[in-house]
Amino acid sequence: MANILLTTKCNRSCPYCFARQEMSGSPGDSLLSWENLIYIADFLQASGEQQISLLGGEPTLHPDCVDFILYLLERDFRVMVFTNGALSPSRLAEFKDHLTEVNPERLTFTVNLNDPVQTPASREEMERIHRFLSVMGPWAMPGFNIYRLDFTLDFLFDAINRFGMKRHVRLGLCHPVPGQRTGYLRMEDLSRVVRRIYSYRQQFDAFRVSPGLDCGFPLCQFNDEELGWLHRHRGLIQFGCGPAVDISPDMSVYYCFPLSRYRRKSLFEFDSLAQIDHHFLKIRQEMKAEIPGVYGECDGCRYLEEELCAGGGLCRVLNRFVDEAPIRLPEIEHELAKNRLSS
């Protein structure tokens, strides 16, 4: 899968934003061009890829967002748009006019919803999000980024039922961004996060909503009961850190937002998605050779060796490299220094 950043602009300022570093490093008006979109579509099609995610910044701020979505659908991709849902009235009208005839199985909006109490938004922003969900609810599913331990999920179930959204929730852990002060959870707190998600089991089951875990959840933080419950909803569960390819408007390719400054390349340096995956694999191997996982117990862990678990997100490993004295492999230290990531 590939994530395409349509723009580096965003109209929100979330306390946990892991894209802030990447966005602030780009020109404010950085927009993906049609030529580059077609190049990416060709590149992915030639690589046998069938799904594309559109990100930002806030992707719906791109003036051609609707056209890009329709174009990618026309190219036979399934399209996922990661949005905050706070669309202007005119942009929402475009969505209503041109996207409400699309089969919801081919187009999904993952709407990043914040807890209205813990991370409040302005009244106007909330109204915009509600108007978006009123129109695009059947094409949308909620996404929620967990950056504090006392999080709640009730408002997600409320939104799903109220707006007829897809019955799935994407739950993401907020990871540290090396060199940045963003809200994130410590590794030692992850078992409490899992317990809290599991405490909403009754609501998930009663409303027939399936929980989806984003990257960086370590397998060892779940007990068998929790794993069994997740398995009933989602089948095979991934505890990996195998990223989608992030492609920015300037055609840079990187592992993920927190690692956006580490071994960044241009898409034009590759001939296929397999080559990019190989490049990412080398990054992973290089870093994992130094620190296998985020916990001490990861070293020698059977599940890590059998690749059932990635030992937490690679971003946390990089964060340790940044915070510690320069004792790692020279290639790593050189890359950190080159990108001003050294402590």
Place this chain on the structure above:
Amino acid sequence: MNLPRIVCPPDPGLLQSFVDRTVLVRVPSLGEAAAAAARVGQSGNRLLCVIVESDSPLADLDFQEDQKAIPLAVMAPSTGQFRHLARQLDLLRSFNLRVYLPGHHAENLVGLRILSSVGIYTCAVLGNGSMDWEALADLMTYAVLERVPHAAIEPFNFIASRYDPAAYLEWGGIFFDDPKTYLHLDGKGRVALSPAELRKKQFIAQSIAEIPEPAEFPAIRERLQAWRQYFLDNHPCASCPGWKICLGRFAGDGLGNQGCAGFFLEMLEVARQFKNRQTQAEEFRIWQP
């Protein structure tokens, strides 16, 4: 020499003033295409295609199922917004259609790429304005060498597939600008050598009847041999490596086309690569029973 095809308005009287010719009729709107095609049939001539010279972007044209059978050359100023085009794409792909866009507008070079990538056959009309040769070279490379199958973008695919290192290549016929193949008539039957000369009312004859032997007609013969003048004048184009596929098409038009030499050199290289690919594909075929 075969008789040139006639490009003219679908005037019944005009169409009946000649017989058994291959004809292209010009209409200002898509809605007139069916009637124009029918008139050619009634006149005893053969229809090659209907040329729709639209003032509206392609996305704003209202294509209808019953136009499917008509061979169409739609000349539009631009593609328009993709969101409007998207609704018609399935229908358009079932048409016998080539879309022509002016190549001197940067947005059209993008439009041509978009259309091609979704399976619509297109052509960049070159030579009517100052060109962005670098952007055109990007489009040409995409058209000929891109890894994913897409519809042809002319004139690039035409040039690449017919390129012969030992011969000159005339490709203006792709957009009806080749007097050996196309003669253009106005509503009164007066004859011009090219679409541009028709617009400027520069006629070579008052009717097609005056040209029974086109190869012997002075104005046509002169035009077909005009390339020789570049060598007699020792014009820079005559020593340009891109001459073989350019033939001075962009010489001295005062439109700031200085980048043309670089473009045509690149076009030659891309054409060679295209030929090599074809040759290699032949060489590496396994044995045939």
